[in-house]
Amino acid sequence: MQKRNTMSENPSKDKAALWRGERQVRLVLVFGGLALLALGVIARLVWVQILNAEEYQRKAQRQYEYREKIAAPRGDILDRNGKRLATSLMNVSFAADPKLVQHKDTLAALCEKVFGKPKEHYLRKLNEKTRFVWLERNQSQSSAAPLLALDIDGLIIRKEIHRQYENLASQLIGFVNADNTGISGLEKQLEPYLRGKDGFLTMQRTATGRAFPAIGAPRQEAVPGCRVELTIDADVQAIVEDELQNGVANCAASAGIGIVMNVHTGEILAMANEPNFDMNNAVTYKPEATRNRAVTDAFEPGSTFKLVIATAATQYGVVQPDEKVDAQNGRYVIQRRTITDHERLGVITFRQAIAHSSNIVAAKTALKVGKENFYATAKAFGFGEKTSIDVPGEIAGALKPTREWSAISLPWMAQGYEVMVTPIQLITAYAALANGGRLMKPFVVQRIVSPDGEVLARQSPVVRRQVMKREVADVVKSYFKAVVDSGTGKPARIEGVSVAGKTGTAQQLDAGNYHTGKYVASFVGFFPSEQPEFAILVMMINPTNGYYGSMAAAPVFANIGRRMLSTLGEAYRAKIARNLAPSKEKLFLDTVQSVVVPNVRGLCAEEAKALLRIHKLDFKRENELIDAAKQIVIAQGVEAGKRVPIWSKVPLTFSDAETKDGAQHMPLLIGLRADRALCEAGRLGLRLEIAGKSGKVVAQLPKAGERVKEGQVCVITMQ
Incomplete structure (x- = not known):
């Protein structure tokens, strides 16, 4: 009886079938993997865009939206008659994001021109490794107008409250620091009343750093501080x-x-x-x-x-x-x-x-x-x-x-x-x-x-x-x-x-x-x-x-x-x-209904005018000079200490404060006590020799109005 051969009569066909089976398995695995990946992506999209959309929207908003503080104006401090002794003005402050400033040299030069500090001062700031740096703070809008008119990438402009004072009762009223917080006097003691409550504005930022208010976003107005009325006149x-x-x-x-x-x-x-x-x-x-x-x-x-x-x-x-x-x-x-x-x-x-x-x-x-x-x-x-x-x-x-x-x-x-x-x-x-x-x-x-x-x-x-x-x-x-x-x-x-x-x-x-x-x-x-x-x-x-x-x-x-x-x-x-x-x-x-005339000798024209007005007096010029900014009073027609009706006009004689060679003009010392004469001479750096022991000055050399230089010896006679 002949024995049967169990081996395939065509081995090449068997190998092809095996390869096809393996290929099919691989295809199934690949397509299955792709299908799973697609399902994962779809699931992730569903998670991100539907199930957890709000969280990711918030994260996205944080990238281009932020809240900018609206500073609350401090309350005014008034005298008993309603005159402002301290008030709040809206100023502007300038900062920069150095990464977004493309032309740092140009911006530094502009800041030098507007604010007066050296260009190198601003360049150092603009080259710092940070995303925020202050350039100048609390500048008046009028003085900063050249910068406000420009649109510069990376330049940040913030409006800030600035405290303005009448410059009266300085130790009593006190003052605030750069952050508008009271640090002395009534400004500090009454801080809880004066400071108010800050608000905020939601802003959006573009890729170039420009910012603008976000439409429909939350906003809270600032609440001003309380008004303080003093007994001070x-x-x-x-x-x-x-x-x-x-x-x-x-x-x-x-x-x-x-x-x-x-x-x-x-x-x-x-x-x-x-x-x-x-x-x-x-x-x-x-x-x-x-x-x-x-x-x-x-x-x-x-x-x-x-x-x-x-x-x-x-x-x-x-x-x-x-x-x-x-x-x-x-x-x-x-x-x-x-x-x-x-x-x-x-x-x-x-x-x-x-x-x-x-x-x-x-x-x-x-x-x-x-x-x-x-x-x-x-x-x-x-x-x-x-x-x-x-x-x-x-x-x-x-x-x-x-x-x-x-x-x-x-x-x-x-x-x-x-x-x-x-x-x-x-x-x-x-x-x-x-x-x-x-x-x-x-x-x-x-x-x-x-x-x-x-x-x-x-x-x-x-x-x-x-x-x-x-x-x-x-x-x-x-x-x-x-x-x-x-x-x-x-x-x-x-x-x-x-x-x-x-x-x-x-x-x-x-x-x-x-x-x-x-x-x-x-x-x-x-x-x-x-x-x-x-x-x-x-x-x-x-x-x-x-x-x-x-x-x-x-x-x-x-x-x-x-x-x-x-x-x-x-x-x-x-x-x-x-x-x-x-x-x-x-x-x-x-x-x-009358007032005592003050001594205005040695004062510039504006100072003399201001002092006379405080005393309820006016003045008339005995002479005219071209450069009003450099005028000083060398003589007054009504002696200091004399009583005259209110709003009388005091005749004043003016001279140039300083000549080209550095000389000045001798003030009128006649009629003054020794201490006042020393004070007047001291203003000009003059040395006085005094003849006589007491009384008032009856004679002087050089005469009033003559040119004198700092350190010059002048002689006065007392009687």
Whole structure:
């Protein structure tokens, strides 16, 4: 039987079939894989475009949409009459995305032309490895107009709020930083009210970096800050600052402080410090210049503290106004310590002792009053505690409890030593005397008003306590009226108005010892003395040209008072006039319709015009010059210090400020005191030789208007 062959008779056919089968499997796998991939893509598209569309839309939006802040304008700060002391203006700031700026050299050159900084300054910024860099901030739209008119890729323009100040009451109001946040004064203290609430605007960005508002996108408007209304009177504040500056220059003091208060309400009409600073250019300020020394600094008051002994002696019936007291011929020893007076007085009345500021009588009277009564009177006036004025930085001063007193503390305190008081405490105490013994809480913020007109906060006068009976206050007022009428305060007189007040001169402590060359000179008083309306404090720190309060501070008080009476409204003047005796009413009204001519020699034309307008005066030119920008006043037709009707025209003679060879023109010094002559010469860098010891300048070489150079020696004759 033949055996069957199990092998295929055609092997090539078998291989072909096998290959076809494998190919089919591969095709199935490939097409299956492609199908799965397609399904995956479809599933992903469904996930992205349908199931999770919102999330990816948000991610896409973040690539080309962003929210730009709309800065809220800070609230205005107004004076009592609605004049803006601080307001917000819309400025522009410039930034760049260096990656998108194609022509950096051109942009840097444009910035140099518009802003004034070197081209290299901007190139350094534009070459930084970042997507955002500031070029300039807070530029006015008018000054930046050339850049605003261009469309530059990568240049980012943002509108920002800029704070603009009237440059009054700089230490009181304070200022803001580059981010428009208050960092000192009322700007800082009232930040929650003033700052407002920022809004936002949704923007879209193109590939080239240009941005535009997104249509239909969310938007929130900014809410402005609240309006703050102060008790400050801008006109009175300007007067105090001007006279304080002049006073500091005249007595060569290191600093000055001035306050004006309404005695009936405690409202502060002016609070000034000299030196001050430019609030619109705060980067140039010195930190110490921002301190409001009216509330932050305490001094030994000297004789102005005799208010306490005069009140205590009267209140407790220790002495009568016309009772005879012995001033010991100007020298007296207590507990082996010598007390001296600046005048050698003998037996005088107590009223005369206060008028002539006798330290000896004050010390002897204090021993009769006793330390407990003296201390109680000082505390009643508010010394040793804060006044609670709504101004940042107030300190309490220092009034030691009686258990810490030494054997000489009482007589020395009666003279104004061993006690530290702030200027605001001192004027508040004198205002209490003027107000019939009622001690008021001082304040500067009248109202805070929301953008929609709602009054969020309001302050009204607050009586803290009755320091003394009205009858006692009337007696004590008569003492301080005598100070001005016949005593050390004569330079504080105001024509047509009776004034009451007190001079003070105190040596300053230095490392625990009294420094012979460092003094605080002060005058604090009120007017009219019969029916007082206003209290004024003037304090000079470290005066070197006449350090007594009568010389350094009292004349400044008088100048402020005179100008206030001419500036205040008719209603105030009428109220004061009604309370005067008929014989004094006409003199008062004549006085307030006239003003004292200031010294404008050495000032440029614009400065002279501005100063005269502050004094309610005009001027007429005695000569004309071509270049008005370089004119300075070399002579004035009405002598400084003379009283003339308001809006009189003062004749002024002008000359070029500087000639081609660097020479200047000699100012007119005739008629000035030595200190003012030195000041005028110092402005031009001239050296003065003085012939004669006192009086006023009666002759000068070179003559006014002659050409002089810096360092030249000039001779003046005093008589």
